[in-house]
Amino acid sequence: MELKDKLAAQRIYMLLGALFITSLVVSNLIFQKFFYWYPVDVEVFGSKLFEISVGILPYPLTFLITDLISEIYGKKRANQVVITGIFASFFSLLIVSVASLVSATPWSPVNNNIFNTVFGNTILAVFASMMAYLFAQFVDIQIYHFWKRLTQGKHLWLRNNFSTWFSQFVDTFTVVGLLCLFDIIHWDKFLGLLISGFLFKVLVAVSDTPFLYLGVYIFRKRFKLKVNEEINLL
Template identity: 70%
Template sequence: MEKSKKFLAYKIYLVLAALFITSLVVSNLIFQKFFSWNFFGIYTFEISVGILPYPITFLVTDIISEIYGKKKANQVVIMGIFASFFSLLILYVSNMVPATEWSPVNDSLYTKVFGFSSIAVFSSMIAYLLAQFVDIKIYHFWKRKTNGKHLWLRNNFSTITSQFLDTFSVLFLLCSFGVIEWSLFSKLLLSGFLFKVLVALLDTPMLYLAVYYFRRLFNLKASEEVVLEV
């Protein structure tokens, strides 16, 4: 690959990594707000707003897996872990610092909004580690089995499986820590998983478009990947 294309590939990889990390960290910060969504009268979802940016992480890792390979996808996952724990440290220090009398956000309000964020980050990280590595492993398993064909198959198989593991694990931990009542576990598990399955099906055309564009941009064959190492 020529030098200019190589440099462009690095820049696109960094943008995808930034989207991944931002989506992951923000989802942990905003998780305490829940909303309901009536899906055309078929089913009413009751889910956390933290679930909205989270499916982006799976789409991004699938794009990176397809274009840059398994190693680069795993590197982004590890960067996400570092970013999440660093955000946890910032939240902890910010919560420990006392607010002034005139502060628009006092200590009790800050703790109410971000107090459970440390538990959320910890719970999310355990679930995240399990789900993301399973997602990447299943994705590449089906990529090998199909010789790089049937993109829709590996995308949906990997995402749906890993999303169930993620939803179950994070809810189990949040209920265990007392952040969410156990009586809500089944309802939130079903709503969260069905929402993620719906998003996984909807993001398949986006994955096809992204892969088609990047393969043309970098002149890649069906099973070929961009090698970023010098």
């Protein structure tokens, strides 16, 4: 690969990493707002189906990005993005913690009570999310590359969906369980939120498969890659 192509590949990798980190950090900051999204009015264990946190909206994008990076740049680069995301999330947690320690002025549009209501549970939420995220992302990458080796780089839809479905269940189970354990959410909501969150993520994973195919096609055409060939940025 020529130097100009390597530089272009490096820039794209950095942009994908930026999208990944932004989606992850924002999902941790906005998680306390819940909404209904349901094509049918169904209750599951006392909760509306697809009664979910807005934090779940940007989160599936992180799995799409790691799958794309895994496919084009390889397992090592995907793991690097995951580790960077962990660092970024804990750094954002530090910023929120410092901001909560200083007192608001009397004329501040956002007073101490409002700020603490919105961000008061952020520390526990980020911890819960990071534990879930850590397990789920590494599970996703491991399963993705297992299927990639098994199929010799073919059947992209298979490894994309199988890795994401399993890892998303791990993620949803862990984060909802920890939020209930920390009394941020009541235990009577556990099963309903688990099923709703997982089903929503499965639907997103299925719907994002064409976008993964499109991304892989663009990369292979731009950098003249063969099936199962990866870009080496070193």
